[in-house]
Amino acid sequence: MTRLTKGALIQYGETFLGPIPNIVVFQYNVEELDRQFSIQRRQPDDNVPARQLETHRAHSAPVESFTLNLKFDAADDLDKGDGSAELFGVGPQLAALEKMVFPESTGELLGAIVDAVGSALGGGASQPTRAIPPERLPRLIFVAGLTRVLPVEITSFSVRETLFSRxxxxxxxxxxxGLQVVTFTPDSDDIIGQGANEYMKTLKDAQAVLNLGKAITDAPDIIPF
Structure with missing residues (x-):
């Protein structure tokens, strides 16, 4: 039987949860998790002699991505007589998850668009007073226990509905x-995401030190003297 455990995706803003929190709690298979690291190599410069090339110099930090199969089941809530489950089943969870795929819409964006369109239709020479800002993907934190607290973006999303009511x-x-771990530039204002990355880096450094101690203990069994 497949072992399932609970995790969560938390959408946050500049004030963490913001005015309207969006949190999706799900179950997932804890028996397997596929992770990949995309390693960016620095491209050689034609103007630099081959003997001077730093072959081990990285272009940027590796990008981590992973895939999960999430499970949603309203059976327990139906047994408890939950009115929302009777009306919508797992629809609310799926809707909240889908919101995490689309760029965030804000009043600032709408105001800038109206300003720009109004200026264009007016035919005046003056430029719009506000530039249209780029749409921003939702800021998300993936939480699965104390050892996985990661800022992520959703890169792929596929839904399979397997049971229906009448x-x-x-x-x-x-x-x-599909999730990709977010990396940040030094001028990023995402304090929460950067904090999650620093937490995970510290945790992995500590685990690597523990592994070094075990490797030293096992060395006599590996290296003949």
């Missing part, structure tokens, strides 16, 4: 989710 309300669903 009213075609989804009672059970599986979501194949």
């Amino acid at each position: 009213g075609l309300v989804p009672i059970r669903a599986e979501v194949a989710l």
Whole structure:
């Protein structure tokens, strides 16, 4: 039988949860987790002699990505007589998760668009007073226990609804989710995401030290003297 455990995706803003929190709690298979690291190599410069090239110099930090199969099931809530589950099944969880895929819309963005369109239709020579800001993907934290607290972006999203009520309300669903760990530039204002990355770096450094101690202990069994 597949072992499932709970995790969460938390959408946050500059004030962490912001005015309208968006948190999705899910179950996932703890027996397997596929992770990949994309390693960026620095491209050689044609003007630099081959003997002077630093072959081990990285272009940027590796980018980590991983895939998860999330499980949603409204059966327990239906047994408890939950009115929301009876009306919508797992629809609310899926809707909240889908919101994390689309760029955030803000009043500032709408105001800038109206300003720009109004100036264009007016035919005047003056430029719009506000530039249209680029749309920003939601800021997300993936939480799965104390050893996985990561700032992420959703890179792929596939839903499979597997059980329905008589009213075609989804009672059970599986979501194949691709996530990429976010890296930050020094001028980033995302304090929360940077804090999560620093926490994970410290945790991995500590685990690497523990592994070094074990490797030293096992050395006599590996290296003949």
